[in-house]
Amino acid sequence: MSVLDAIGETPLIPLTRVTAGIAAAVHLKAEFLNPGGSVKDRAALAMVRAAEESGELKPGGVIVEGTSGNTGIGLTIIAAQRGYRAVVVVPDKSSAEKLAILRAYGAEVIVTTGGVTRDDxxxxxxxxxRLAAETPGGWLANQYDNPANPGAHYATTGPEIWRQTGGRVTHFVAGVGTGGTISGTGAYLREAGPVTIVGADPENSVYGGGDGSPYYVESIGHYVHPDTLEDVWPQSYHREVVDRIERVGDRESIEMTRRLAREEGLLVGASAGTAVVVALRVARELGPDGLVVVLAPDSGRAYLSKYFDDGWLRRTGFPAPPVPGPLVGDGPVTAPVLVPAAARVRDLTGATGVALLVLPRQGGLSPSPGDVVGSVPVDAVAGAAPDTPLAELAQPPLPTVGAGEAAAEAIGRTSADAGWLAVLTDGRIAGVVPRGALLTPGGTAR
Structure with a gap:
């Protein structure tokens, strides 16, 4: 026996309070109870076993993976138990808790820039x-294209759900990240009986038809940089298995995540919040014979500094318990001047205030901070030739503050050199405000 024997066989937990008024039953598959705190333990173990059997991963080898964190944690636990080294590459948007957990298990953690094209x-x-190729004994797990990823769920997660429900499950709901969980589990359940497979996706993710812009829910969805030449989807995602995809905004996902903790006693990540929102939508369509199983991929303990932190919510413009004012949003917030990243000075003719250089997106959503590549005070272009690219005159993107954040806090954590601040509502730039407008005539926060 070892810790690896504790992977899988997670319970189904009926939801009882967030389902008020719904006739169908909704049961949550508690994947956060795996040893590494997430569903990714299953795929990690299956991928390592397959690599050992094929000879790709040899005794004393080095496991290398790019991940938002959860798969890396699972692989690092296995590496610790089996005597491998683990090198884990994570984007800079991953939570601090995930980085700390990886290091606690002994991983070498490499943090790299998020929000860039896949070929960057x-x-x-x-x-x-690159690290796997350069490291002696290195093996790249490659969860996005590794068939052992969906294979793990076809072999374990799907059969468990079918057995635990006595074959009564009518709908299965899961988020789509690498696609392995929903593809493998869904394939098994569809073969076992007439089960409808529903994907849960962030509103901006391209899986469900979003614009590909950044979003705040970790470990789910598919971001696409506008300069991407070819949008390559993971081979672990088998689209034909999924009957439909439902989109959920960041705000609704985060609010449900917090509700699950306070109304159901379930501390889960925001990707679980996304999936539960969809599960409740599906359940409302059903009668008392419906049984929806929704998969909760990971634990909220990996996100205590984000979705469960009231200060983080205020700073990013999401609803949070109110604080004494005045608030940033109480002031003279104005709409930003938005121009393409490739714009020129002549494109600011007649504009006032500050312009934000944004990556081009289709759709009418306000810009995400991750799509802003620079800022230009309009008065700074005076005298410049009309054909001058604004990128040559641009300053860094504006510091961001939340509309519901106390003005004093916003002043305290932004540089006095910042002329303007970008104001966030639900994580997106809803306006701009001169930093000085948050100060009283005496120079203190109003």
Whole structure:
């Protein structure tokens, strides 16, 4: 016996309070109870076993992976138990808790730039592939394209759900990240009986038809940089298995995540919040014979500094318990001047205030901070030739503050050199405000 024998056989937990008024039953598959705290333990173990059997991973070898954190944690636990080294590459948007957990298990953690094109050498997948190739004994797990990823769920997660429900499950709901969980589990359940497979996706993710812009829910969805030449989807995601995809905004996902903790006693990550929102939508369509199983991928303990932190919510513009004012949003917030990253000085003719250089996106959503590549005070272009690219005159993106954040806190954590601040509502830039407008005539926060 070892810790690896504790992977899988997670319980189904009926939801009882967030389901008020719904006739169908909704049961949550508690994957956060795996040893590494997430569903990714299953795929990690299956991928390592397959690599050992094929000879790709040899005794004393080095496991390398690019991940938002959870798969890396699972692989690092296995590495610790079986005597491998683990090198894990994560994007800079991953939570601090995930980095701390990886290091606690002995992983060498490489943090790289997120929000870049897949072919950028700084991309998580590029860095991981390079390190695996350069490291003696290195093996790249490659969860996005490794058939052992969906295979793990076809062999374990699907059969468990079918057995635990006595074959009564009518709908299965899961988020789509690498696609392995929903593809493998869904394939088994569809073969076992007439089960409808529903994907849960962030509103901006391209899986469900979003614009590919950044979002705040970790470990789910598919971001696409606008300069991407070819959008390559993971081979672990078998689209034909999924009957439909439902999109959920960041705000609704985060609010449900917090509700699950306070109303159901379930501390889970925001990707579980996304999936539960969808599960409840599905359940409302059903009668008392419906049984929806929703998979909760990971634990909220990996996100205590984010979704469960009231200060983080205020700073990013999401709803949070109120604080004494005045608040940032109480002031003279104005709409930002948005121009393409490739714009020129002549494009600011007649504009006032500050312009934000944004990556081009389709759709009418306000910009995500991750799509802003620079800022230009309009008065700073005076005298410049009309054909001058604004990128040559641009300053860094504006510091961000939340609309519901106390003005004093916003002043305290932003530089006095910042002329303007970008104001966030639900994580997106809803306006801009001169930093000085948050100060009283005496120079203190209003």
């Amino acid at each position: 050498p700084r991309h998580v997948s590029q860095v991981a592939a």
